[in-house]
Amino acid sequence: MQINARKAEVYFSKGVTAAMGLQLSETLGFQRVHNLVVTVANKVVGLEICKQLAQDGIMVVLTARDEKRGLKALESLKYSGLSDYLVFHPFDVADPESIASLTDFVKKQFGKLDFLVNSRDIWSKATDDKYELAEECLKINYYGAKRTAEALIPLLQLSDLPRIVNVSSSIVMLNGKGEKHKGVLTGVTTDEKLNDLITEYLKDFKEGLHGSKGWPTFISAYTVSKDSGKQVPRVPDFCINSVCPGYAKTDINLNTGTITAEEGAVTPGKLALLPKGGPSGLFFVKGEPASPEP
């Protein structure tokens, strides 16, 4: 899908953010919030996304799989006077019970959800050649993102403009020459087909055939997970985009990144706040929609 990059920029204006902040949840019995976002974020880019959204007056459910780290992250943002906009809930994206608990928490506390920012990740282990690690990478980065989104869809449907931002990586654009990978990238139109492809990939990986069968060989499982994870879920009328934050200094790259976490959080934050009629189904790299694979 092609989009005029300038048009996309217009959707990112601060004015739009402020206007959206005025929309109050009128549902009696629930905490009255302007807009509500759930994001996985106990450090760096994810945490910075929380901070920037809270600064925009968005109620943020900050989540982390480790309660101590999550509460520490929450504490680190309190100095900036954002306490009223932040609430913590423990959440492990790989655990179906944890997904159910988070969904229940949001439902009981707020009654609805406006935005979901999927930024959880494992990377370093996925560079390993071991099948178990490839499987874990897919479990967290693809299935975790998909199941979290699916569980929260009913609450997102209660929002005027449900938005999902999948934090992906431009690493997916370095590959794509292989036939199978290209299919994952551009040719898949249903969740079932995508699931089938992931199953096929893991089978090929287990048999040591992923290279010869056209799957990516460079940081293989991470690349497939980030590529497939940016495509889910598919829901008509939702505004769903994916984004590469850029090469930001974080643990993922042993702090060798060339931009700060603040800079990396800017486009994900803006995409979470797209107004009605904003672009959907796009992959943003360096703040602009990336060209689709030929």
Ligand SMILES: NC(=O)c1ccc[n+]([C@@H]2O[C@H](COP(=O)([O-])OP(=O)(O)OC[C@H]3O[C@@H](n4cnc5c(N)ncnc54)[C@H](OP(=O)(O)O)[C@@H]3O)[C@@H](O)[C@H]2O)c1
């Ligand atoms: N930094 C970059 O240069 C770069 C480039 C391209 C794309 N990205 C993407 O940007 C996003 C954020 O990356 P980052 O650099 O901030 O990475 P990071 O520092 O490694 O943070 C990853 C986050 O995911 C959490 N996580 C991992 N497994 C989880 C699970 N099962 N359940 C819940 N949370 C889990 C981690 O929590 P723990 O602390 O518990 O491990 C951590 O908070 C990722 O999607 C990444 O792929 C980053």
